Every structure is written in C-alpha cells, then in structure tokens.
Amino acid sequence: MKEAVHIGANPATEPDLEELVGLVALGDEKAFASVYDIVAGPVLGVVRAVLRDRAQSEEVAQEVLVEVWRTAPRFRADRGTAMNWILTLGHRRAVDRVRSVEAAAARDHKAALLARTPEFDEVTEQVEARLEREQVRRCLRTLTEIQRQAVTLAYYRGLTYRQVAEALALPLGTVKTRLRDGLIRLRDCLGVTA
Amino acid sequence: MITADLHLLTGAYAVDALSDDERAVFERHLLDCEACAQETAELTAAAARLGLAVTETPRPALREQVLRSITTVRQDAPGGPAVPRASGAAARNRALSRWALAACVAAAATFGGTTIWQHQRAEDAINRADRAEQATDGVTAVLAAPDARTRVARLADGATGTVVVSHSRDRAVFAVSGMASPPSGKVYQLWFDDAGTMRSAGLMAPGSGDQTVLLKGAVDGASGMGITVEPAGGSDRPSGAPIALMELPA
Ligand SMILES: [Zn+2]
Numbered sequence: 001m002k003e004a005v006h007i008g009a010n011p012a013t014e015p016d017l018e019e020l021v022g023l024v025a026l027g028d029e030k031a032f033a034s035v036y037d038i039v040a041g042p043v044l045g046v047v048r049a050v051l052r053d054r055a056q057s058e059e060v061a062q063e064v065l066v067e068v069w070r071t072a073p074r075f076r077a078d079r080g081t082a083m084n085w086i087l088t089l090g091h092r093r094a095v096d097r098v099r100s101v102e103a104a105a106a107r108d109h110k111a112a113l114l115a116r117t118p119e120f121d122e123v124t125e126q127v128e129a130r131l132e133r134e135q136v137r138r139c140l141r142t143l144t145e146i147q148r149q150a151v152t153l154a155y156y157r158g159l160t161y162r163q164v165a166e167a168l169a170l171p172l173g174t175v176k177t178r179l180r181d182g183l184i185r186l187r188d189c190l191g192v193t194a
Numbered sequence: 195m196i197t198a199d200l201h202l203l204t205g206a207y208a209v210d211a212l213s214d215d216e217r218a219v220f221e222r223h224l225l226d227c228e229a230c231a232q233e234t235a236e237l238t239a240a241a242a243r244l245g246l247a248v249t250e251t252p253r254p255a256l257r258e259q260v261l262r263s264i265t266t267v268r269q270d271a272p273g274g275p276a277v278p279r280a281s282g283a284a285a286r287n288r289a290l291s292r293w294a295l296a297a298c299v300a301a302a303a304t305f306g307g308t309t310i311w312q313h314q315r316a317e318d319a320i321n322r323a324d325r326a327e328q329a330t331d332g333v334t335a336v337l338a339a340p341d342a343r344t345r346v347a348r349l350a351d352g353a354t355g356t357v358v359v360s361h362s363r364d365r366a367v368f369a370v371s372g373m374a375s376p377p378s379g380k381v382y383q384l385w386f387d388d389a390g391t392m393r394s395a396g397l398m399a400p401g402s403g404d405q406t407v408l409l410k411g412a413v414d415g416a417s418g419m420g421i422t423v424e425p426a427g428g429s430d431r432p433s434g435a436p437i438a439l440m441e442l443p444a
Contacts, residue, residue: 032261041249042246044250045245045250046245048250058252062256062259074270074272087241088238091245137247154206156244162213176202178205182205183208183241184205184233186243187236190243
C-alpha cells in the first residue's frame with residue numbers, strides 16, 4: 001500500500017511520511033513542520049494547476065495544509081499513502097474553490113466554461129511543459145489523444161466530466177469512459193498499486 | 195443512475211470530475227462495490243502522481259503562516275474517514291449472524307421497518323463524544339488510540355450510534371445520540387456479540403438520549419455489539435431480541 005508514491009528521488013533516505021502523519025495525529029507540531037516541508041510543494045502545485053492565480057492558490061494551499069493538521073487523526077494508512085491522501089484533499093479543495101467561484105460569479109455556465117476552455121490545447125501543453133517528473137510525462141504520452149485531453153482537463157483544470165464533454169464536443173458517456181481507461185493506462189504505466 | 199453506469203465513474207471520481215450530487219451517489223456505491231472501491235483507490239493514487247508532477251516551491255512566508263495557524267486549530271478526534279473514501283465493503287458484506295437477523299426482524303417489528311443502516315460519516319457522533327464532559331480517561335484513551343476504528347449506524351427511531359474500537363487497547367466506546375428513553379422501569383443494556391453469544395458490556399445511563407459509554411470489559415475478538423431493553427439493574431443474558439445490533443469496525 002505504501003509504495004504508490006515516493007517522495008524525492010531516493011525514498012529510503014526520506015523521513016517516512018506515514019510515520020510523521022501518525023505523530024501529527026498526536027498533536028506533534030514539530031512533526032507537522034516536517035510534513036509541511038514534504039508536502040507543501042506538491043500541494044501548492046496541485047492547487048495552482050487548477051486555480052492558476054498565485055494568491056488564491058496560496059490561500060487554498062494554506063487551508064489544505066491546516067486541514068491536514070486538523071484531520072491527521074482520521075488518516076488511515078491502510079487506505080493509501082499519506083501523500084495520496086493529502087494530494088487528494090488538495091485537489092478536492094482546489095476544485096471546490098473553482099466551482100464556488102464559478103457559482104458565486106453567477107455567470108452563465110457556458111460563458112464561464114468558454115472563458116476557461118477554448119485554449120485547452122495550450123493548457124495541455126503548458127501543463128506538460130511543467131511536469132517535473134519525467135515518468136509522468138512519459139506515461140501521459142502513452143494515453144490516446146482523447147484520454148490525455150480528458151484526464152488533463154479534469155485533473156489540472158478542475159473541469160467536471162460534463163464540462164470536459166462540452167469542451168471536447170464528445171458525448172458524456174465517452175468522457176466518463178475515457179477518464180477511466182485513461183487513468184487505468186496511467187496507473188499501469190506508473191506501476192501504481194494504490 | 196443505473197448501477198452499470200456507476201461502475202464507469204471510478205475515473206471521473208478520482209479526478210474530482212463529478213458534480214457534488216453524483217459524487218455523493220458514487221460514494222454510496224463505493225460502500226457496496228468492492229471492485230469499484232479498489233479501482234477508485236488505484237486511480238486516485240494514479241491521479242495523485244499527476245499532482246506530484248507539478249510541484250511548486252512555496253514562498254517561505256507560507257510556511258510561517260501555516261505553522262502559526264495550526265497552533266490555534268483544534269485537531270479532530272480519530273475515527274471516520276479523513277476524506278471521503280471507499281472502504282469496508284467486504285466487512286459489510288460479511289454474513290450477519292443469526293442473532294443479527296433476529297435483531298433486524300425484531301427491530302422491524304418494533305420500529306416499523308427501520309433497521310440498522312451503516313454509513314461512514316462518523317464526524318458528528320465522534321465530535322460529540324470528544325466533547326462529552328463525562329468522557330472518562332478510558333473513553334478518551336480509546337478515542338485517541340492510533341488504531342481507533344469507527345463505525346456509525348443509524349438506529350431505530352432516528353437515533354445514531356457510533357462504536358469506536360481500539361484493538362491495541364482491546365476496548366470499545368459506544369456513543370449514541372437521539373435515543374428514546376427506555377420504557378419505565380427498564381434500562382438499555384449493551385452487549386458484545388461473540389459469534390452469536392452475547393456478553394454483557396454494561397448499562398447505559400438512564401435518562402439521557404445522548405451519551406458516550408466505555409463498554410465494560412475487553413473486546414476480546416467480539417464481532418459486534420448490541421443493545422437490549424432489560425429490567426432495571428440489567429440481566430445476565432438478553433431477555434429479548436436486541437433493538438439494535440452493530441458490527442464492530444474491523
Ligand atoms: Zn461498482
């Protein structure tokens with residue numbers, strides 16, 4: 001369960017994140033500082049990919065990191081790695097923010113969508129250009145064009161599959177399927193075991 | 195949404211591409227579909243790799259801000275999922291003991307069809323248990339145990355029961371809210387279910403529909419717990435069918 005995501009090039013020399021989160025669960029602020037040092041960069045990266053705006057991203061990243069502190073006692077190592085838990089939390093909060101901003105703006109849904117998506121080709125390229133991990137970049141290339149676009153728009157831009165379908169002019173069922181088989185291919189390429 | 199469609203949503207769920215409503219429906223599906231639960235865990239892990247790949251270096255000031263703000267943030271009590279997640283379908287699918295079936299029948303008879311309904315949201319009951327003034331050291335020790343596991347059940351009449359087990363401490367805590375008073379002259383008695391044999395785990399305090407109780411005695415491998423209505427002072431063995439029965443968290 002723990003091999004899914006390694007932090008750094010040589011995981012063996014890194015502090016064990018699960019162990020640190022266990023200490024955080026007991027209220028250990030020093031351990032939390034170490035957790036921060038490991039996860040703050042990835043959390044900010046995820047949030048920023050979705051929100052783009054730097055100030056807003058830092059605000060959400062801060063909320064996520066504080067939530068890690070608050071909810072650490074509920075973390076269950078038997079359900080996945082701590083990094084997965086934290087990045088899932090970060091992505092969820094970033095997406096929540098995007099959607100609440102959309103709703104608050106009370107804009108026509110379509111107008112909001114169009115404002116964000118016409119340049120999706122560019123978006124996809126930008127994201128790929130920023131990938132720091134050669135392995136992820138390589139594995140993304142093993143996806144079909146549609147799989148890659150769907151996964152990228154959903155994950156890095158926080159679009160719902162309905163919005164992805166609209167942006168790519170594809171049926172809803174196709175997008176659901178492509179998100180699934182695209183991620184399956186990614187999982188297999190990356191050797192992720194959950 | 196029909197079930198066949200639900201199985202296809204693992205990918206969309208893993209990248210947070212479902213609407214809130216669909217997310218809720220799918221999370222309910224995850225409780226009953228082991229295949230989707232497993233696949234969702236794997237695809238969520240794969241998605242996290244996409245996140246890791248875009249790491250950014252935060253300003254040093256962010257570190258100070260975060261480390262400062264946590265000093266004023268109270269941590270949650272253990273138990274319950276840290277994020278909505280699939281879990282425990284296998285545990286729930288385990289065949290109920292005959293005693294449990296009897297309990298369901300009895301509950302249906304007594305409460306007009308309401309039977310035990312399990313879900314994964316422990317927050318409310320746990321937070322309440324955490325706040326409970328009467329929480330003894332024993333209760334706190336179980337709730338704070340690193341291996342504390344939680345299960346929530348909706349009991350008859352809209353009451354909610356939460357059972358927290360720490361296997362390292364071999365003790366269990368039961369918290370209930372909104373429970374009706376027992377009939378006059380009666381008490382609620384708690385029991386451990388040892389493969390169909392009931393072992394007394396103490397009495398609930400009379401007169402309070404919201405309470406947190408440390409179950410008497412060790413868990414000792416019990417698979418579930420139940421509640422019966424007994425004469426004041428309690429009984430050595432259940433005198434009737436249980437009004438509620440919960441599996442203990444694995
Ligand atoms: Zn399924």
